[in-house]
Amino acid sequence: MPWMTKGGLAILDTALISGSNFLLGILLARWLAPEQYGGYALAFSVYILVAFLYQTLVLEPLSVFSGTVYRENIRGYMSTTLWVHLVISVAVFVVLGAAAGVARVLGHSMVLAAALAGLTVALPFILFNALVRRGFYLKMSPGPAAFGAAFYCALLTAGTVFVYRQGWLTAFTAFLVMAVGALVSGLVILYMLNLVLEPSGGHPGLRQVWKQHWVYGRWALAAAAAGWVPNYVYIPLVGSFYGMAMAGELRAVMNLAAPVLQTHAALATLFLPLAARVQHTGGRPAAEALTRRLTMLFVGGAVMYWAVIIAVRQPLFHFLYAGKYMESAYLIPLFALETIVWSASIGPAILLRGMEAPRCLFVANCYASTVAVVIGIPATRFFALRGVVWSMILANALYVIVAFILLKRRVSTLKLPCVNLNEPVAAG
DSSP: OOOHHHHHHHHHHHOOOOOOOHHHHHHHHHOHHHHHHHHHHHHHHHHHHHHHHHHIIIHHHHHHTTTTTTTTTTHHHHHHHHHHHHHHHHHHHHHHHHHHHHHHHSSOOOOHHHHHHHHHHHHHHHHHHHHHHHHHHHTOOOHHHHHHHHHHHHHHHHHHHHHHHHOSHHHHHHHHHHHHHHHHHHHHHHHHHHSSSSOSSOOOOOHHHHHHHHHHHHHHHHHHHHHHHHHHHHHHHHHHHHHHHHHHHHHHHHHHGGHHHHHHHHHHHHHHHHHHHHHTTTTTHHHHHHHHHHHHHHHHHHHHHHHHHHHHHHHHHHHHHHHHHHGGGHHHHHHHHHHHHHHHOOOOOOOHHTTTOOHHHHHHHHHHHHHHIIIIIHHHHHHHHHHHHHHHHHHHHHHHHHHHHHHHHHHHOOOOOOOOOOSSSOOO
């Protein structure tokens, strides 16, 4: 029951964040012109890439090392990690700001330049919000994080409606609303976190923490970059081949996968510290059992979600987008298959991360990225959105196969758990 409660709160936390972004995407699709929404969709795909990189360099090592190296000094470790966040935020601001400037000077659409400018301002605050919410997961207490997510959801929704009614809603202002909501709710969460963390035993040095995160995350960083390609490179490709309007059309279909993807991400965050402990203390049998259970959980959840969505896809699509993008509703069953295939990879991915083996995920993502480049680019060029979805299915299927093979090799090297022969063994 405690794990069910914690899992439910973790799902609620991520569901509120992803639900806010999902709702924002739906509202923008309804209220913006297709070209404006396409610019937002392309900038949002860049946001996903940066979020992946931040996850691997900051959030994921934070979850792992807080349960091992810094388990007795989480407050000090969290304080130093905030400085790591500041350094990364400055770098992100400079790079994305330059990209927005280049898009303005050399690009054919001012919409994309404006959307990238808005993302440049918003990203440091959005990442800060994710970091402080993760702090409660270090204490296995996702409840306050869920409260902060609810606060962010309320701010984002109210802010978007207000901007729309004032006639100011664009791809640029949409990201500004996200920035304000993330900053205000993030400061509230930080205050709450400061109240519950135990007194610090001293702050680890910034250089020390960065080195540990880099050693752990360098392969995960490469894996995240490679993992972005087979799933999110298609929006820029479609925008390049067919224009911003069709890029918005692709994003409209992908929106429906967001709830199940973010639910899986929430559970993966919760299970990562558990996976790190299980493989360390339980050895090969425990790791194999956890992998099976996680795979069944994630695949089963995806199947149940899409069974409902597919049954009502036509009226749902019409309701969400006010009659827009109806010509793309036929792609929903294919996207369902793509998501279910991807869900099978989460179990082995969690175990490999818990084993501090992100290099294996990089290898698996390289195989998937090869499919995206070799097959996905020509398929997008000649078959448009149908080619995009089939390329994603093939890439993710190969990723699942390679991930399981690499996990099997890693698990085979684990030792069996030590047994104390002097302890009585419980019957059954």
